[in-house]
Amino acid sequence: MVIETHPHDVLIIGAGGAGLRAAVACIEAGLSVGVVCKSLLGKAHTVMAEGGMAASLANVDDRDGWTTHFRDTMVGGYRLNNPRMAELHAREAPDRVRELEGWGAVFDRTSDGRILQRPFGGHTYPRLAHVGDRTGLELIRTLQDRSVAVGVQVYQEVIITRLSVRGGRVDGAIGYRRIDGKPMAFPAKAVVLASGGVGRAFAVTSNSWESAGDGQALAYRAGAELIDMEFVQFHPTGMVHPTGVKGLLVTEAVRGEGGILRNSEGERFMYRYLPESRRDEYAASDDEARAWVDDLTEGRQTKHHRPPELSTRDNVARAIYTEVKEGRGSPHGGVFLDISYLPPERVRAKLPSMYEQFKELADVDITAGPMEVGPTMHYIMGGIRVDADAATTTVPGLYAAGEVAAGLHGSNRLGGNSLTDLLVFGRRAGEAAAEAAAAASGTAPQELDPRFVDESIAAMYEPFERPSGEDPNRLHEELQATMSSLVGIFREEADLREAIDRIEGYKERWGGLRVTGPRRFNPAWDLYFELRSMLIVSEAIARSALEREESRGAHSRLDFPGSSEEWDKVNVAVSRDGEGMDARTTPVVELPAELAEYIVAKG
């Protein structure tokens, strides 16, 4: 079948921060680049990012530097991170932020006109360059301007359903345009996956509708390895009320600016949950925590320790979950987060979106009283295994960057490290893909293998042709309920086995789903493909979680409560094995001695 075909040297799947930064790198290398996205340019999930991007610019505290950022990232990830990725990220983040500023990003400023930085959980010093609590919007706006200026070609509202692999090499992708349901082919010399996260596999999530794990699943189906899929980050603070907005993010910037967590008994409970090994990094009393906030507010370098609320996300999420479970929760099943002790004008200036969000959606004035918050599925540390320097996956011709890729964050991501991840590794993926495409002889392939095209199109339209079958929405709800109840913050063997059994059943049911109505903007049809992705990533999460018999970072096993040395040395990898999924351990990337010295001191 002859279909609309757009050949490019490099195809980039995703127009979030990672995809757009990769596109700029490819175009600057003089190549033809196509960017495909499910929504509109400027609307990718990255636009929702709030608190900021972490880089050791040392503008607020001159003791900061890349080695401390490296240490914080490795310690925060419980040393399961790929150390080379953590090193590159820490070293290059400041340049990427300054570059963004040069392209027109308008950051908040220090009194002497430099980029202002705010504190965030797990970061030793104030490190997050930010624009109020709308940093993602500014990042996307700037990268969008830049990529349009250099001449990016964007295919909007297109869903990629399959990667083409010829002779063991990825040589393009196929999908359909949501606007008219027509198939589209994208032959390319190299493909960069920058397709974001997997939040929609869970019932309560802060993620946008685009985050269905498509990229992880496309790569897996093409033969790539996924690693660290057991590490799913539950952000401690999402809205819990009203029901319609449950899960919507309450940025960590609220705690970064001094927000205090209390249970229904009025207790500031986070003191009780600080890990012994890191207790000395946090304030010992309310007075010290307040002195730290006052220094921050006045823009002074502080000698005080940070408040206990700025513990790492995994720890704060478990603490809130436990408080609620043990009966000390707020009326709507969360806990209280209070910033109203600060002057109202400061709260409104530093947290304008949060002020509006609570006012509009919950009728709560956060300058006058506390918010109610609880954990929400927020980010996946796991994803496609990539090489640190060049973002290559285990399949030739395929590159990955941003949330879809794994390695940088280990078992727990520090807030703010994602936005700089997008910039550092988006650029690296773009440059490496461009280099590979330039080295490949001749022009980009003009078409995909006709047999691949015919098969893919038949599979695309199959759910419309079934005379009867189940609605994708029901299956989606069941999957979300299973993932939230059996593969959530706390896990145990029986639950994980039950989840895997159920997912096996859902996979069979997926083959019988029916879609009715037109092909034009049909959300059930989109969901049909997204569900296949969510089933793959859900199975990968559950199987990896079952494999890792310890608790570490964002992975908490009730039946294996502590972390173990043996598990210190391995990642869990999954890949396709015929029709089944193989989960196994693989050695971590060794920490070289010259980097080890930076983290030894704080273990």
Ligand SMILES: Cc1cc2nc3c(=O)[nH]c(=O)nc-3n(C[C@H](O)[C@H](O)[C@H](O)COP(=O)(O)OP(=O)(O)OC[C@H]3O[C@@H](n4cnc5c(N)ncnc54)[C@H](O)[C@@H]3O)c2cc1C
């Ligand atoms: C509410 C919220 C606030 C956050 N705040 C911060 C913060 O302050 N600091 C920080 O560091 N991190 C933050 N994060 C995390 C961070 O925003 C994300 O990890 C990051 O934006 C992901 O960017 P990305 O470029 O990898 O992908 P995304 O921005 O998720 O973009 C994915 C792109 O891929 C496209 N795509 C997906 N599947 C397909 C397909 N099948 N076919 C075609 N296109 C496809 C999508 O349309 C989209 O364009 C936040 C996350 C949330 C949810």
